[in-house]
Amino acid sequence: MPIARPETSDARVIAHVDMDCFYVQVEQRRQPELRGLPTAVVQYNEWQGGGLIAVSYEARKCGVKRSMRGDEAKAACPEIQLVQVPVARGKADLNTYRSAGSEVVSILAQSGKCERASIDEVYLDLTDAAESMLADAPPESLDSIDEEALKSHILGMSRNEGDDFKESVRDWICRKDADRRDKLLGCGMIIVAELRKQVLKETEFSCSAGIAHNKMLAKLASGMNKPAQQTVVPYSAVQELLSSLPIKKMKQLGGKLGTSLQTDMGVNTVGDLLQFSEAKLQEHWGTNTGTWLWNIARGISGEEVQGRLLPKSHGSGKTFPGPRALKSLSNVQHWLNQLSEELSERLSSDLDQNKRIASTLTLHASAFKSKDSDSHKKFPSKSCPLRYGVTKIQEDAFNLFQAALREYMGPFGIKPQGNKQETWRITGLSVSASKIVDIPSGTSSIMRYFQSQSTVPSCSADRCVQEYVEITPSASEGCSEQRSIETQAAMSEEDISTHYTENIDPVPEKDFSCQSNEATPFQTQSESSKGTQRKTQSESSKGTQMKRIGRKINSSKEKSQGMPSIVDIFKNYIATPQSKQETEEDSTVPSTSKRNNFSSRSSHSSEVNQEVGERKETKWGYKIDEIDQSVFDELPEEIQLELRSFMRPNKRPNAGKSKGDGSASSIAHYFPPLKR
DNA sequence: ACGGGTGTAACT
DNA sequence: TAGTTACAC
Numbered sequence: 017m018p019i020a021r022p023e024t025s026d027a028r029v030i031a032h033v034d035m036d037c038f039y040v041q042v043e044q045r046r047q048p049e050l051r052g053l054p055t056a057v058v059q060y061n062e063w064q065g066g067g068l069i070a071v072s073y074e075a076r077k078c079g080v081k082r083s084m085r086g087d088e089a090k091a092a093c094p095e096i097q098l099v100q101v102p103v104a105r106g107k108a109d110l111n112t113y114r115s116a117g118s119e120v121v122s123i124l125a126q127s128g129k130c131e132r133a134s135i136d137e138v139y140l141d142l143t144d145a146a147e148s149m150l151a152d153a154p155p156e157s158l159d160s161i162d163e164e165a166l167k168s169h170i171l172g173m174s175r176n177e178g179d180d181f182k183e184s185v186r187d188w189i190c191r192k193d194a195d196r197r198d199k200l201l202g203c204g205m206i207i208v209a210e211l212r213k214q215v216l217k218e219t220e221f222s223c224s225a226g227i228a229h230n231k232m233l234a235k236l237a238s239g240m241n242k243p244a245q246q247t248v249v250p251y252s253a254v255q256e257l258l259s260s261l262p263i264k265k266m267k268q269l270g271g272k273l274g275t276s277l278q279t280d281m282g283v284n285t286v287g288d289l290l291q292f293s294e295a296k297l298q299e300h301w302g303t304n305t306g307t308w309l310w311n312i313a314r315g316i317s318g319e320e321v322q323g324r325l326l327p328k329s330h331g332s333g334k335t336f337p338g339p340r341a342l343k344s345l346s347n348v349q350h351w352l353n354q355l356s357e358e359l360s361e362r363l364s365s366d367l368d369q370n371k372r373i374a375s376t377l378t379l380h381a382s383a384f385k386s387k388d389s390d391s392h393k394k395f396p397s398k399s400c401p402l403r404y405g406v407t408k409i410q411e412d413a414f415n416l417f418q419a420a421l422r423e424y425m426g427p428f429g430i431k432p433q434g435n436k437q438e439t440w441r442i443t444g445l446s447v448s449a450s451k452i453v454d455i456p457s458g459t460s461s462i463m464r465y466f467q468s469q470s471t472v473p474s475c476s477a478d479r480c481v482q483e484y485v486e487i488t489p490s491a492s493e494g495c496s497e498q499r500s501i502e503t504q505a506a507m508s509e510e511d512i513s514t515h516y517t518e519n520i521d522p523v524p525e526k527d528f529s530c531q532s533n534e535a536t537p538f539q540t541q542s543e544s545s546k547g548t549q550r551k552t553q554s555e556s557s558k559g560t561q562m563k564r565i566g567r568k569i570n571s572s573k574e575k576s577q578g579m580p581s582i583v584d585i586f587k588n589y590i591a592t593p594q595s596k597q598e599t600e601e602d603s604t605v606p607s608t609s610k611r612n613n614f615s616s617r618s619s620h621s622s623e624v625n626q627e628v629g630e631r632k633e634t635k636w637g638y639k640i641d642e643i644d645q646s647v648f649d650e651l652p653e654e655i656q657l658e659l660r661s662f663m664r665p666n667k668r669p670n671a672g673k674s675k676g677d678g679s680a681s682s683i684a685h686y687f688p689p690l691k692r
Numbered sequence: 693a694c695g696g697g698t699g700t701a702a703c704t
Numbered sequence: 705t706a707g708t709t710a711c712a713c
Binding site (some may be wrong): 018019059060063064067068069082083085101107108109114133134135304327328329330331332333334335338339341384441443444446448589 | 696698701
C-alpha cells in the first residue's frame with residue numbers, strides 16, 4: 017500500500033501542523049468557561065456515557081484516554097467536563113469542526129503549498145519561503161528571533177534543566193557555518209512559529225508542529241512535543257531518531273503491515289529495518305512496499321505536499337451497533353434519507369462556496385445475517401452517477417442499497433419465507449460523494465457563451481441545485497422505474513410490506529421495536545418509490561433546498577432526461593457573478609506564492625484550491641452520454657468542441673459492457689443509456 | 693456485535 | 705471502472 021517515491025529535492029522544508037485536541041478546543045472556544053478544565057468531547061451520550069473522540073490535556077493527565085466511554089472517563093476523572101457532539105438528523109454532525117478546520121487552513125495556506133491532511137492536520141511545503149528568507153533576511157541578520165521560534169525543540173540538541181535553551185536555539189538558528197539544510201530548517205522554524213502565533217491569534221486554537229525535510233519526518237516531529245510546541249528534525253538527527261523508534265509509530269505502519277513486520281521479521285524499531293537489503297524487503301512485501309520500507313528506514317520519503325485545501329470527497333454515515341441494527345427496509349430507507357440529506361447539504365455548500373461538483377454517489381453498508389453459514393459476507397458497495405438534489409440522492413442511495421442487498425442475500429435471499437430466521441441486519445450505512453471537479457472559471461468561451469445567453473441574474477448554488485430538481489422528471493421515472501421490475505422480481509409476495517405508514521418514519525428509538533417488522537422486511541419497489549416521494553415532498557416544504565424562487569425553465573432544460581446536464585450546470589453557474597475573486601484569469605501562471613486574502617472566519621468561500629496554480633488537469637467527470645444531447649446539439653459547434661475537451665476522454669461510444677440480462681451484480685443496467 | 697464518523701490511497 | 709482493503713485521526 018505505501019508506495020515508494022524518490023526524494024525530489026534534498027532540502028525541502030516541510031511542516032506538519034497538528035491541532036491540539038481539536039474538537040475540545042472548538043468546544044472550549046464556544047464555551048470559554050471550559051478552558052483549562054479537564055474536558056472531553058463525546059458522542060452519543062446515551063450508551064455508557066458515549067464514546068470519547070477528543071480529550072483535553074488536563075483530562076489526559078488524569079488518565080482519560082480517547083476511545084474510553086464517557087462513564088469510564090467520569091470514573092477516571094470525576095471533574096471531567098463532557099461535551100456532546102452536535103446531533104442533526106439523528107446523527108453526529110461534525111460540521112462545526114469542519115469549518116473550524118477550514119479557518120485554520122485559510123491561515124496556514126498563506127505561506128506556501130498547503131495540504132489539508134485531515135480535519136485538524138495540515139502539511140506545508142515551505143521550501144520557497146525558507147529559501148527566500150535565507151537569501152533576503154537570514155536569521156543571523158535579524159535583530160531578534162521570534163520568541164516562539166526560540167521555544168522550538170531541536171532534535172539532537174540537549175535541553176537540560178537550567179540550560180538557557182533559548183540561547184542555544186538562537187545559536188543554532190544563527191550559526192553561520194551551518195549546513196545549508198539546517199539553515200533552511202532554521203528559517204522554517206521561524207516561519208512556522210509565526211504561523212502558529214497567527215493561528216492562535218485569529219482562531220484562538222493552539223497547535224503543534226514538526227519541521228523537517230519531508231512529510232514523514234515532519235509528521236513524526238509534530239507529535240513529539242504537544243501541546244502548543246514545535247519540533248525540528250535536522251538531517252543529522254534522523255538516524256538516531258529512527259534507530260530506536262518503534263516501528264508502529266511510523267505513519268502507515270500502525271496497522272497490519274507494522275504488525276507483520278514485527279512478527280514475521282522481528283523488526284521492532286525503524287532502525288531494525290536497516291539490516292535488510294532492498295531486495296529482501298521486496299521479496300517479502302512486494303516491489304513498491306519493499307522499496308518504501310527501505311527508504312523509510314533511512315528517513316527518505318519523497319512524497320510531495322499536495323496543494324489541496326479542500327476534501328476530495330464528502331461522506332455521511334452512521335453505525336447501528338448490536339441491538340440497534342436495522343431490520344426493515346423502511347428503516348434503512350429512513351436512515352438513508354437522513355444521511356442523504358446531510359450529504360446533499362454539504363454538496364450544496366461545496367458548490368456554493370467552492371464551485372465544485374461531485375459526480376459519483378457511493379453507498380456503503382455493513383451487515384450480518386444471523387443464522388447463516390456465511391453470516392459475515394461483506395456487504396457490497398455500490399455507486400452510480402450523482403444527481404444533484406436531495407430527493408434524487410435519497411432515491412439513488414436507496415436503490416443502490418437494494419441492489420447491494422439483493423447481491424448480499426444471493427439468489428436464495430429472494431424468498432425468505434421458507435427459511436425461518438434467515439434475514440439481514442444492517443449495522444452501518446454511509447453515503448458519499450466523490451470525483452469532485454472544479455467548475456472552470458471565468459474566461460473560457462464556454463463561460464462567455466453562457467454569460468451572454470443567460471437572461472437571469474441569479475444563482476446561488478442553492479438555486480442551481482433546486483433547478484436540477486425542478487428540471488428532472490419525477491423520481492420514479494427514467495432509470496429508477498426500470499429498477500422496480502427487477503426489484504420486485506427479487507421479492508416474494510410475503511415480503512411486500514403492508515406496514516408502510518408504520519415503518520416509513522421510524523424514530524431512532526423505535527429501532528429497538530422493529531421486531532414486529534421482521535416478518536416483512538421488504539416492500540415493493542413501487543411502494544417504496546411512492547414512499548420516497550411522499551416523504552421527501554412533505555419534508556421539502558420545510559427544507560431550504562427545495563424552497564423555490566421559481567423561474568421558468570427553458571425548453572432545452574425540459575428536454576433533459578433525468579440526469580442533470582452539464583450544460584445546465586454551466587448555465588446556472590454562469591448566471592451568477594463570481595463570488596470568488598478569481599484572479600488567476602489565466603491559469604497558466606503558477607500562483608503558489610500569491611498571497612490570498614483569506615478572511616479567516618465566517619466564510620471559506622475564499623478557500624481556493626491551490627491546484628489551480630499547478631498543472632492540474634481539469635477534466636469533467638461527466639460522460640458525454642450523461643449530457644442532454646438535444647441541449648448539446650443546440651450549441652455552436654465551437655462550443656461543442658470545447659465542451660468535449662472537458663469531458664472524459666475515453667468514453668465508450670455505446671455502453672460497451674452492458675449485459676442484456678441485467679445481472680444483479682451490474683449496476684449499469686440501472687442507468688440505461690439515454691434515448692436519443 | 694461499539695472506536696464513530698470521515699477521509700485518502702492503493703490494489704484488483 | 706467499480707469495488708475492496710488498509711490506514712489514520
